[in-house]
Amino acid sequence: VHRAKAQGVLAFKLYPAGATTNSSSGVTDIRKCFATLRAMEETGTILLVHGEVVDPAIDIFDRERVFIETILPVILDNFPGLRVVMEHITTKHAVNFVREAPDTIGATVTPQHMLLNRNALLVGGIKPHFYCLPILKREEHRRAIVEVVTTGDSHFFLGTDSAPHPRGAKESACGCAGIYSSPVAMPIYAQIFEEAGRLDQFEKFASINGAKFYGLPRNARTVTLVKEDWEVPATYRFGDDVVVPICAGATLPWKLVQ
Template sequence: MLSLAMWRTRLGKESALRGGTLAVAHAPLASPRRLDGARRSRCPATPTRDAAEAVGDTSGGPERLTFTAPDDWHLHLRDGDVLADVVPHSASQFSRAIVMPNLTPPVTTAKLACEYRARIMAHVPEGSSFEPLMTLYLTDNTPAEEVHRAKEAGFRAFKLYPAGATTNSDSGVTDVRKCFGALKAMEETGTLLLVHGEVVDPKIDIFDRERVFIETVLPTILDNFPNLKVVLEHITTKHAARFVLDGPKNVAASVTPQHMLLNRNALLVGGIKPHFYCLPILKREEHRLAIVEAATSGHPRFFLGTDSAPHADQNKLSACGCAGIYSAPLALPIYAQVFEENGALDRFEGFASVNGAAFYGVPRNERVVELVREDWRVPANYKFGDDVVVPLGAGLKLTWRLRT
């Protein structure tokens, strides 16, 4: 039975569909089919049943992992009635989560962030210690005073969305130079800048947008504000990984499960897979490999950020399908399996529970959690308001489960 490393040498070949449990997700998927329990999705986010049954060789591995409770440093919860469906998923897996502010309308002020936090807290299950860490949405017109108000309210970060780059980003930044007043205040107060690192110039190919941002926009920020802490969110390229590895100590990166698992073949080969569509878009295999290598390296400035982003199934399958992959209920087991298949389980706690807290300047969680080796299958979907949301790897067999 192929290990993940062996499988990679055969990427793109149909025979690779007999790879490890997670490895199969990298390969071109077979013809779409309906999963048992799927309500109507014709393109589920899963490999074929035969491939999903395959289990990587984990003989000799530990039966349980006990480690500091993890945090999610990049999370979308949406708003309204669906909070009741998605908040418990994150609360069951993570102690804290950085909550993204790209609502409609966006969370641009400390007052709006306080109100949003209250709506989230109303759906945290009784007995849970889950803490949403709120962020504010940076615009061309964010005043320095708002940065200070956010700091006083206990909020640690602003999110920079280039206008039009992703979901609900139309109110984002059109020119980073217009934000210099706010960025200066952030540097002075120790407020973090979280960056969706893509340019939106229509002349730039969508697969090159992250690289061009790193080469052009990011230096402008760092040259003018050398003490500003910056997180490159959901990195997808070898260029981003290398920048963090070689760059200044005030730059870190969050890493998603989908960008460790999938390359663009998974999205496009054998038919378009709308449940694998996310932004930044999936890249070539060489970039996925670089992301895995960086995340599992033990380097202290790479940490867990799921970018879990639920959309109703009907919106994912529409003529203009939404970008976003839902992973909150299963991200932790996926990450653990990737680390195991790369011989890096001893570095998993740092990535999941230590590095992010250190970079954000908050204490590590005091409680511990346990992952146990147990085969289970990802549900075909989860309730999402009046619809359903199809998760990453729907129908896939995983080998770790969080003990609750």
Template structure:
């Protein structure tokens, strides 16, 4: 008998871009109405690098998500010159620190210029001592299909130099990264919904599909298979992190399309469909919540999301004031809905 309802408890999105201003007001509730918590990326302009900015941003997020039982897990934008005292002071306000190689993705211009362990050592040593996890956007500036693979030795150098530092390889997209997960105790990873579903074929194999263009770019079929296998079996070191990254429509459908796929409002429905299709629904709660709870040691706000096997037509666009964003599967029908 086929399953027609399913419950997800305390869903967590461990990699999320909420932006700011009207875009935050637009997309914030589209996460907080279904998720218990989300790890919030700090790549605003300017990036979140002070306690004052961090707490003010958290406040704006909570205001945007007003009324929902939802906790934003805040992150700081990695800098080489954070002092031990600064990190000690901010420790309880953050879930981790996000490291971006400079210029590697949206609003990462002020990221680190060198991934040399010795250059990064002072901050990483403090983080390791204080038990602050390190989230990494792991791409080199090499050829687009090789950027994550080329970053593997950097993950290895940091993981072995700081065995007590909890490292999260963010939004992994390759077979190589899945394999690396088992090689170091302190390496963990997030994976997006879209990287479980698409390859470069979907972005550039037919017509060019700007709404599926993201960084890291979707890779080869064998990469997607490895990611999907790990997710479906709820590999204990792998967490769901949507990397839902809203850009207004005019910045996606234009001459120099920005990178990012917006999946927040459909993530749980599509994940349920995916795990259902592969008869792995028993593992979905681990993938979308329990693994993250264990890895980060969090006890999220109680929230049960009930899904029913009923067609849902994904809105063509979400709008608020002067902002708008086109979701993945815009205008398409997906087979699972949130209970009304």
């Protein structure tokens, strides 16, 4: 950890074993990581967390809440100075925890968890391109996330968790988790902030809060979004295959032009 920090590494990510795609070699017991976490606390290295338990007895829709109630306190009680980012939060429980936490705790939020609830995945047939981990949750959780994020609260910042997988790997009897959002993430975020009447807070979420948490200078470059209807392509090339983006075929009111 000390050598990595000296070379400019800012953060390590915790993947519980089996929590998401390609995580089978992840952490099985957080206590086995205590020496690493201690060194991270000492050096100011940030811990990025996929915050779900992997106990098969725990319902998939409860795994983030149970992680916050059981695993996260073990980390923070033993390493109170550790800087932690709860990646891609999905529940009101995570919102409440992070909002009330000190400035050493932050969270990222994806476009899908601000835009969609679990009905999008499950109602009217399974929609494999809406399947991600952590899984989409109830509408009450989506609303809680939108409400806090669009205030510009400095604990919360942009993190797409964009995960392109070939169409065949998604449209499968046992499809993999992951939503491809990169081409449409900024337009989706802009739409959500505008619908909340808080477009003036978008820059904090997208460009300021994350840089501040990481102790990095704000990006001097800009992107340009215009209020213009456009249709999201059905697919994008993905090597010799194609990948289906979130909102494929839908019309979005904001367009990224530069």
